Amino acid sequence: MKKLSILLFLSVAIGFAQNADEKQLKSVYSTSLINGQSYAWLDHLSNEIGGRLSGSANAAKAVQYTKAELEKLGLDNVWLQEVLVPKWERGGAEVAYMQTNSGKIDMQICALGGSVATKDGGIEAEVIEVKGIDDLKLLGKDKIQGKIVFYNRPMQADLISTFEAYGGCVDQRYAGAKEALKYGAVGVVVRSMNLRMDDYPHTGSMGYEDVAVEDRIPAAAISTNGAELLSKQLQKDPKTKFGFTMYCKQFKDVKSHNVIGEITGSEFPNEIIIVGGHLDSWDLGDGSHDDGAGVVQSMEVLRLMKETGYKPKRTIRVVLFMNEENGLRGGKKYAEIAKEKGEKHVFALESDAGGFTPRGFSFDCSDENFAQVESWKALFKPYLIHYFEKGGSGADIGPLKDDQIVLAGLRPDSQRYFDHHHAANDTFDAVNKRELELGAATMTSLVYLFDKYGTVTPKKIKG
Amino acid sequence: MKKLSILLFLSVAIGFAQNADEKQLKSVYSTSLINGQSYAWLDHLSNEIGGRLSGSANAAKAVQYTKAELEKLGLDNVWLQEVLVPKWERGGAEVAYMQTNSGKIDMQICALGGSVATKDGGIEAEVIEVKGIDDLKLLGKDKIQGKIVFYNRPMQADLISTFEAYGGCVDQRYAGAKEALKYGAVGVVVRSMNLRMDDYPHTGSMGYEDVAVEDRIPAAAISTNGAELLSKQLQKDPKTKFGFTMYCKQFKDVKSHNVIGEITGSEFPNEIIIVGGHLDSWDLGDGSHDDGAGVVQSMEVLRLMKETGYKPKRTIRVVLFMNEENGLRGGKKYAEIAKEKGEKHVFALESDAGGFTPRGFSFDCSDENFAQVESWKALFKPYLIHYFEKGGSGADIGPLKDDQIVLAGLRPDSQRYFDHHHAANDTFDAVNKRELELGAATMTSLVYLFDKYGTVTPKKIKG
Incomplete structure (x- = not known):
């Protein structure tokens, strides 16, 4: 009887947790689709600012704009991280x-x-x-x-x-x-x-x-x-x-910035989860898919958490990286500072594959952590998110790689991406509002699960 | 030992079949993406003919054009099926x-x-x-x-x-x-x-x-x-x-046509598989997504079978239905004639949800047949086809429903469909070539599997 009681308790507890997760995901998707902010942010970034090549006046405007928008969200901290970037002009x-x-x-x-x-x-x-x-x-x-x-x-x-x-x-x-x-x-x-x-x-x-x-x-x-x-x-x-x-002309390196905002974790503030995209873009279009979409989706992750009333246990940080396109200086600087400060990053997610219908994620992590991810697949099924595979993650978060962290990249439908990539037709009109919003919700859902359940710490192998 | 031999034989045989299926699907997808015809057909249907409301001159042109194109494919039979349709003008x-x-x-x-x-x-x-x-x-x-x-x-x-x-x-x-x-x-x-x-x-x-x-x-x-x-x-x-x-003005019904072409089955010519879309469209745009895409994808199914050298066991028929939008007369007429002739339809597939990236299929069939479909899922995984669910199929094939036939509808990504549906911006430029071609290949793959393995005949329940 005792065994049975424990089993019953466990299955009720697991059922309860699953139910809570289902509800949270539903709330996240609904909020993104009905009351999302990502599309309006992208509209500004693309149509009011435009192409944002590293070192350009537009890149500086994008830094100021996104910082100001993050400040409006009532996060616990918002700051700029200085980074020297190459400056090249067409x-x-x-x-x-x-x-x-x-x-x-x-x-x-x-x-x-x-x-x-x-x-x-x-x-x-x-x-x-x-x-x-x-x-x-x-x-x-x-x-x-x-x-x-x-x-x-x-x-x-x-x-x-x-x-x-x-x-x-x-x-x-x-x-x-x-x-x-x-x-x-x-x-x-x-x-x-x-x-x-x-x-x-x-x-x-x-x-x-x-x-x-x-x-x-x-x-x-x-x-x-x-x-x-x-x-x-x-x-x-x-x-x-x-x-x-x-x-074209190459100039001396100039000062620019990563833009960072965070919600401090309530239980494990020293375990950091980051979500990001890159703020710079090529100069020919307005960088809507590459990577305006990833920027606004990443900002939306923190906003959706607040909007749905979820209080993260771990520190959730949005990082808008500068200079992914021609130097990766922002990604490298972020990892360098994190190391200097001894910060413990447990999960990093990047969106840099366009604002198209999300299909799932690609993971760079241990088998144990990947097994945990696979146990969450059913939660994503109602949203037609089916792709969970091992593989690459994202260029900007790559420098954070160690044997503890889980790295992941959002994987949207890729068929139209290279129609626009780095060209004059990478513009706002090529982004569908719902597809963008579904991506933001999908990212938020995965961040929520990693925040709630943490990562799997690998067992130390005896030497 | 004998049991082991049989098991070994069976697993080798199953392995061989799976391998042949994998190869055939790979060949179908590659041919569609590298050497496809669907996009060029759609270009003509959309840009040379345009909106094709039932009873209009354009609808008649579309009948003649698609009949002529099917005749070029070297099918065993191509014919027109007369159908009276309503005629309404804006x-x-x-x-x-x-x-x-x-x-x-x-x-x-x-x-x-x-x-x-x-x-x-x-x-x-x-x-x-x-x-x-x-x-x-x-x-x-x-x-x-x-x-x-x-x-x-x-x-x-x-x-x-x-x-x-x-x-x-x-x-x-x-x-x-x-x-x-x-x-x-x-x-x-x-x-x-x-x-x-x-x-x-x-x-x-x-x-x-x-x-x-x-x-x-x-x-x-x-x-x-x-x-x-x-x-x-x-x-x-x-x-x-x-x-x-x-x-607007309503006229008397006028004569129009379903367009039909077929490859006669080599083993079971009396078992008929149909694949189709509807040739008519609304008048405001050029009907590229609704349902030019379904028309050219259905034509492409037969062409891809020929192009990849596959000789179907069953009779594979493409049916381009007239008047789905405002009457469904084509679908009703086709089913009526099939019944009159005592034709045995085993599988019907419709594409009428736009030419977007295919995600899978929805099925209207028995549990036994659905179980067979589910056993094929792994074959589709490399093509990111993951959606296999019970549900509706398609309006035009609906009148064929009985307790034997398997009905299915292609399910493409639906996010952008209603941006264009029945409006002046349902135009050729809104269709991505690769997305259209992936849909045609996905349909061809399912038709191939149903042709090769047949449907599951339900066991008669004793009265």
Whole structure:
């Protein structure tokens, strides 16, 4: 009888907890969808401020705006964390053309972030098309010297995860110039990381590493339609010349900030849970999906907790990271300060994959912690949240990684993300209010569960 | 040892079958995403033909176009099935206004499908706002007589399924006029079935049932922004007058067609599987999501089977139904003819919920058949298809229902569907190519599994 009583007690207790969790999730989703704030915040960030490249006036405005908005929420602490960031400017609009026998054809390009400018008056040269960096070695200096290297490996369309397709191509953009210059190339043009055929060039970071400034060559992205056109023209006439002019400029590092707000935990204030996105964006669009969405969703997590009357046991902190796009200085600085202060971070969640319908999360954590997450799956089913897999989390929270913390990334539907990523059409109108709000609610729900149940501390292995 | 051998044989055999299924699904998805035809078909249907209301010249063009395209696929049979459909026309553009103390304010409305015109010169009357049909009884003839009834119950935003939210509101649109006229109303204006705040009025079917033509009152939809504006104005001044003019006209029924094509089954040609969508659409947009997407996805199912070299055991038929929107005559006619001919339909799948990222299917079938479907779930996991639930299927295939057939509906992500549904912004640019193609592949995969394994025949219960 005693055993039975205990069993009965336990099952009632578990049932009660499940019921409380179901209620809390329902309250969170309803509040986000009926009385959400994320969309209005994004409207301001996108339409009143706009693109927020690190070191720009807009980035500074975004810092002030989000700080002020967090202060309105009645959090326990709101502060700025100083961080030095690189400052690069595109300068005037790029000009590009293809010189064919039947005349000059204008092409849509944009400078890659971090590229040097072309020399005054631009460059014009023959083009050598390749499918990737490996081709350079096969072609050799003979065939590359004095030419523009045109990287034209498309994203693989039959991968279901567009991020996987991106991962299979982005080396061309990041390292294309520094590799091509070794063979005497005078510039590079890279096919935009876009699965759709359109006229938008997509920017993104590139690096020269230790190449001396005077040896650097300019690097541009070309739209997918442009890449197809250029490729066809080269088949017709391999001597076709391509010309482009870019005005970009690299400045000295400047002061900027991570924006941080927190609710102090009622039971375990020294156990810190963070939720964040990055406040900087590329300059071509207004950065609505990348990563305005993640910023406002992260802010909304704390607001939804307050709005639904939930008082966290642990300290819940929102961190709006500066400079994810071209330096990751904000993420690194945050982790550095956390370490200096001896802060104990137990869970970190990042939203940086667009404001689309949420499908679930990807986790970077121990098997024990992942098992706990899997035990929560049923709670998410009514909200069509089904994706719980091990994998990456987020760039900004990566520097916090140790063997204790659980890192996670929100995984929204990825099909449309690269239609907009780093391009002039990453704009507010491409974000659906409900999809954004569902993402915020999904994040809040996971943060709530980690706050309530904590993480699983791994058993010490005897040495 | 013998038992072990049998077990080993069985598990090898099952493993082999699973492996073949995995391969076939991979081939189907890859072909759809890399070498799909659905998007090009939709481009033609939407941009070259446009809105295809039953009985219109465009509907006839769509019949001829899709028949010709099916003929190009080398199917075993392609034919038209005659069906009489209602013919209703909007006439000229509607005009509406609100008469306030500070002047006349133009309002965005559209006639509901099936509505009578206003009398010459339009109508103008005071407005009584209600939250639904039940309010009419409470208000009574005194408060309604001579007025325009304004149905303003919004869709419930915190339901995750927007179709459920639609179901909770659509009675206002369908039955609002026939109920209001009983209390002496002179017209009705219905808040658009849209979760977003914008300026698009959304049409849709309404009915007067047996009300004599001379007693019918005109019914219009008003945009969500318009509904909010009108409601606020009525709070300020309950005597505010609303005026509108509509030119719609109902004609005699006209001849139209379902479009049908089939691949004859190699083993069980008399067991028929159908996959379909509806060819007609409302007239305001070009009907890309509703239901151009379902039409081209259904055509693509047969093309993908051929393209991947799969030869079905059963007869696979694509049916493009006419007149789902305002009569369901195509669906009824198809079932009637099937019954006359004694055809045995084992599985029917409809796509009529937009061309968005597919999430799974809803099934109307026996528990035994549903259990079989659930055994296939793992095959769909790599494609993020997770939703397999009992529930409704599709309007056009509904008339085929008996206790043997499995009915199913594709369930795409529903968040954006009602932003476009029945409105001028249901257009080609709102459809993402990959999302559409993933839907076609998901449908093809389920049809393949039902073709290969058949349905579960229920055990006869002894009487």
